[in-house]
Amino acid sequence: MRILIDGDGSPVKEDVIEIAGxxxxxxxxVTSVAHYTHKEYPAYVHFVYVDQGADSADYRIVGLIRKGDILIxxxxxxxxxVLPKRVRVFHQTGKEFSATTIDSLLEQRYQSGRLRKAGLRTRGPKPFTTQDHQNFRQALIQALEQVKLSSNNE
Incomplete structure (x- = not known):
């Protein structure tokens, strides 16, 4: 199992690195070359750099992810x-995406896009809060504890 991060602009990278350790x-x-860093990270952290195309990181993640991984x-x-690949997917606020919730989220995104094309304003994402930060950390720790328990029972 690995944790993959859709890295461009993710506010939880450092949290993931700390908890994964x-x-x-x-x-x-996985991040674009525009976000290249010389910062030193622990040996268990790997960067995969992609071109700056709109969905370059997404396509690379789809190719890299495998059953049992976690995606942020x-x-x-x-x-x-990636959900059909039997992975767990978390939003940076700690909410877990699932096969039952993703369809309604995609529908909401589609409807918001239609409204914007029609010239109407839609609300953007809420600012990332301290509570979101705490919720994310708790959700990731809980997911990793579940993996640890299931591997101990095998």
Whole structure:
């Protein structure tokens, strides 16, 4: 199992790295070359750099992810593409995407896009809060604890 992060603009990268270290889980951060960093990270953290195309990171993640992995993204479309691969997908606010919730989220995104094309304003995402941050950390820890328990029972 690995944790993949849709890295462009993710406010929870450092949290994931910290928590993954406690559970000895590999982290892959997929991000555009525009976000290249010289910062040193632990050996279990790997960066995968992609071109700056609109969906370059998404396509790379779809190719890299495998059964049992965890993905961190706020992209509903990407979540819908990887859920059939039997992975767990979390939003940066800690909400877990599932096969039962993703369809309604995609429908909401579609309807908002239609309204914007018609010239109407729609609400953007709410600012990332301290509570979102705490919820995310709690959700990731809980997911990793579940994996740990299930592997101990095998």
């Amino acid at each position: 406690l559970y000895q889980v590999e982290v892959m951060i 993204t706020q992209d509903y479309g990407l979540a819908s593409l």
